Amino acid sequence: MRQELLNRTFSALADPTRRAILIRLSKGEATVQELSKPFFTEMSAPAISKHLKVLEQAGLILRGKDAQYRPCRINVSNLKIAADWVEQYRSMWEDRFDRLEVYLKTIKNKKKSKRKKNG
Amino acid sequence: MRQELLNRTFSALADPTRRAILIRLSKGEATVQELSKPFFTEMSAPAISKHLKVLEQAGLILRGKDAQYRPCRINVSNLKIAADWVEQYRSMWEDRFDRLEVYLKTIKNKKKSKRKKNG
Numbered sequence: 512m513r514q515e516l517l518n519r520t521f522s523a524l525a526d527p528t529r530r531a532i533l534i535r536l537s538k539g540e541a542t543v544q545e546l547s548k549p550f551f552t553e554m555s556a557p558a559i560s561k562h563l564k565v566l567e568q569a570g571l572i573l574r575g576k577d578a579q580y581r582p583c584r585i586n587v588s589n590l591k592i593a594a595d596w597v598e599q600y601r602s603m604w605e606d607r608f609d610r611l612e613v614y615l616k617t618i619k620n621k622k623k624s625k626r627k628k629n630g
Numbered sequence: 631m632r633q634e635l636l637n638r639t640f641s642a643l644a645d646p647t648r649r650a651i652l653i654r655l656s657k658g659e660a661t662v663q664e665l666s667k668p669f670f671t672e673m674s675a676p677a678i679s680k681h682l683k684v685l686e687q688a689g690l691i692l693r694g695k696d697a698q699y700r701p702c703r704i705n706v707s708n709l710k711i712a713a714d715w716v717e718q719y720r721s722m723w724e725d726r727f728d729r730l731e732v733y734l735k736t737i738k739n740k741k742k743s744k745r746k747k748n749g
Contacts, residue, residue, distance in 0.1 A: 524640040525637050525644060530636065597713040600710075600713075601713065604709065
């Protein structure tokens with residue numbers, strides 16, 4: 512079940528329009544019409560609707576019950592599950608950046624002591 | 631460029647075998663042969679190789695130069711980019727859980743004071 516949820520969540524996030532929709536919805540709910548407005552994207556309402564369906568099936572958005580407008584709002588619970596999965600590697604990249612920092616400091620100190628010797 | 635990177639990263643993560651490979655590689659490098667061993671998955675070496683290609687194209691793994699074995703190791707930099715994208719919603723779900731906690735405490739306190747009244 513959790514694997515299936517991760518499949519659908521990551522797959523939904525693999526598209527730039529769907530990510531843009533989520534960013535827009537994080538600022539407040541919106542209708543399909545609002546999401547299809549030219550300043551947001553040049554996509555037609557039917558194209559946006561298809562993306563919304565993918566987001567809804569992944570549990571990343573919720574749709575209102577109003578038959579005509581069905582306003583969309585973001586549902587962050589599944590995003591948290593995806594974040595938790597990626598976060599398990601945090602210690603790995605933090606270690607890496609720590610090591611890089613130490614390395615850069617070593618180079619800096621070497622250059623300093625070289626300048627002192629020559630100066 | 632960053633959008634393209636996020637597309638490829640999330641798309642690569644949308645598969646359970648590829649996620650399992652990353653978890654395995656987070657413990658140390660491995661060859662295709664090792665990744666195809668029955669205790670890890672029941673997939674054939676060619677099937678695993680296809681998944682490795684996707685992971686390599688997404689920059690999530692690096693392959694060694696040894697022509698025969700080409701050991702794979704995890705590359706966490708792109709995972710960090712994906713994590714950063716998802717993390718922008720952290721405040722949203724934390725707010726949500728904070729509100730839920732307050733709500734649950736309110737219920738608990740109400741029950742307590744009801745018991746005191748009746749007891």
